[in-house]
Amino acid sequence: MNDLEKWLYSWTPRRPSARLDRRLFAARPAPAEALLPFRFGWLAPTTVALALMCVLLNQRYGAPSSAPTGASPMVAMILSNQSAAAYLPGSFQAEQNNLPADAFKWTRATSSPHPPVSVSRPKERD
Amino acid sequence: MSPAESAGWCETLYREKASELILYGRALGLSHGEAEDVVQDTFIALMQRPRPPEQPEHYCVRSFRNRALNYRRSLWRRLTRELESARWFERSPGEGPAERAAMRALAGLPQDQREVIVLKVWHRHTFEEIGGLLEISPNTAAGRYRYGLQKLRMLLKGESHERDERFGEVVVFMDTTPPLGEA
Numbered sequence: 001m002n003d004l005e006k007w008l009y010s011w012t013p014r015r016p017s018a019r020l021d022r023r024l025f026a027a028r029p030a031p032a033e034a035l036l037p038f039r040f041g042w043l044a045p046t047t048v049a050l051a052l053m054c055v056l057l058n059q060r061y062g063a064p065s066s067a068p069t070g071a072s073p074m075v076a077m078i079l080s081n082q083s084a085a086a087y088l089p090g091s092f093q094a095e096q097n098n099l100p101a102d103a104f105k106w107t108r109a110t111s112s113p114h115p116p117v118s119v120s121r122p123k124e125r126d
Numbered sequence: 127m128s129p130a131e132s133a134g135w136c137e138t139l140y141r142e143k144a145s146e147l148i149l150y151g152r153a154l155g156l157s158h159g160e161a162e163d164v165v166q167d168t169f170i171a172l173m174q175r176p177r178p179p180e181q182p183e184h185y186c187v188r189s190f191r192n193r194a195l196n197y198r199r200s201l202w203r204r205l206t207r208e209l210e211s212a213r214w215f216e217r218s219p220g221e222g223p224a225e226r227a228a229m230r231a232l233a234g235l236p237q238d239q240r241e242v243i244v245l246k247v248w249h250r251h252t253f254e255e256i257g258g259l260l261e262i263s264p265n266t267a268a269g270r271y272r273y274g275l276q277k278l279r280m281l282l283k284g285e286s287h288e289r290d291e292r293f294g295e296v297v298v299f300m301d302t303t304p305p306l307g308e309a
Contacts, residue, residue: 008247011229012216013144013149020144020162024169025137 136173139164139182146248147190152214153244155237164194187249188259224282231281239253239274246271 001009144165144223151161165237168190172182179185215229226234245251253271260267 004279005247008228008232008243011225012218013145013248014158014213014216016144016148016162016165020166021140023166079216 135178135182136169139172139186140169141182143186146244147187149214150187150190150241150244151194151246153237153240154191154231156194156197158213160197161194164190164197164289167193184255184259187245187251191259228282231278234281235274235277239270239277242267242270243274243278 127191136198146160147165147168148158152158156164169188171189172186189238213229214233218225232243235243241260242256244255246253251259253267256267256271257264
């Protein structure tokens with residue numbers, strides 16, 4: 001090896017980045033004791049956050065109310081539109097506005113009381 | 127062989143060869159980041175082998191070369207390569223203008239010459255091994271090496287001459303370099 005070659009050899013090739021090292025060898029399975037703090041590290045704050053969310057949601061939507069569920073939006077609608085008062089739950093006109101269930105009973109029957117009428121005219125032969 | 131054992135010898139090989147492989151990737155025209163990607167692919171393939179190859183270092187260089195030549199370079203990669211640091215070597219405390227000029231000159235050599243120089247000087251391959259790897263005769267490999275070093279020396283002489291004119295310095299060893307012998 002001559003001087004020039006020795007001089008070249010004295011240069012240290014650029015090292016690979018730490019990122020490459022991690023990509024190649026950091027994926028190996030770590031010992032269990034090293035994984036435990038990671039596994040349970042996120043569990044406690046997540047549980048607390050979930051519990052807090054449940055409490056807050058229950059306070060907002062679970063408050064005791066005299067009206068049945070879903071009545072509040074209907075009352076607001078009726079106050080703005082008086083013609084819809086008949087649909088208010090407990091309205092005295094409920095019987096008049098609601099058709100009895102057996103009015104359409106025949107539609108659920110397998111056979112119709114009247115045979116179906118064809119709307120197309122029968123084709124006449126020459 | 128278990129995955130842990132496989133990762134063991136691969137990691138040892140990686141520690142020994144990664145820098146040289148990246149330098150070889152630079153000689154083949156890749157950027158540092160691209161060379162790292164190819165090193166990663168090479169070692170992932172090595173780790174999937176059931177047992178180590180007979181000559182791990184040579185196998186590794188051959189595998190790296192094949193992958194580097196097949197590495198598809200997009201426009202974005204070419205742009206990032208241009209923007210990336212051009213350094214092939216670590217900075218040393220005593221690095222002067224002559225070193226920097228020589229590093230630039232090495233990077234500026236034709237690919238087939240700098241490839242042989244890198245394999246000979248930093249990978250410590252013989253011309254027979256280089257010929258086997260590149261599928262050329264050992265004499266051709268030796269010729270490329272000799273011609274590359276000669277060109278490097280001439281480039282450095284030109285650089286030192288320019289520097290001499292500017293600063294009045296003399297880089298002595300450039301003139302005292304003896305002619306190269308065979309491997």
